[in-house]
Amino acid sequence: MKLDGFGIFVEDMGAMIRFYRDVLGFEIKEAEDTANVYLIKDGTLFMLYRRSDFEDMTSRKYEYVRGLNGHFELALYVDTFTEVDEQFGRAVQLGAEPVLEPTTEPWGQRTCYIADPEGNLIEIGSFDRPFERRQP
Secondary structure: OOOOOEEEEEOOHHHHHHHHHHHOOOEEOOOOOOOEEEEEEOOEEEEEEEHHHHHHHHOOOOOOOOOOEEEEEEEEEOOOHHHHHHHHHHHHHOOOEEEEEEEEOOOOOEEEEEEOOOOEEEEEEEOOOOOOOOOO
16 A cells, blocks of 8 residues: 555635645645645645545544644655744744744754644754655
């Protein structure tokens, strides 16, 4: 099996589309009233699924975390420490919830956290050099 994508269950599709498209720069082609939305960021597929539609499809009721949610994080990389600070400021100015201000960690990474409109955590980080895909 190969990993095809990563799905996020959402309540307010319009707000989530606007956040990922307008704040984080994901490519989205669908309209805000679409049930399932495909987002592309640097060749990686992300999907937004309306929670109620997924429940209807699976004939089950699910519990969802409210507020800031620590079940997963999306990690976004920038090439420089300066860009971490700039992108954090830009995202917060455009409506992202600040979670952790930019900080340089003891392991040499500058990182920060924001949350999307439904409380999912997003990291913006850098090791102050161009991105290198990690291989196992």
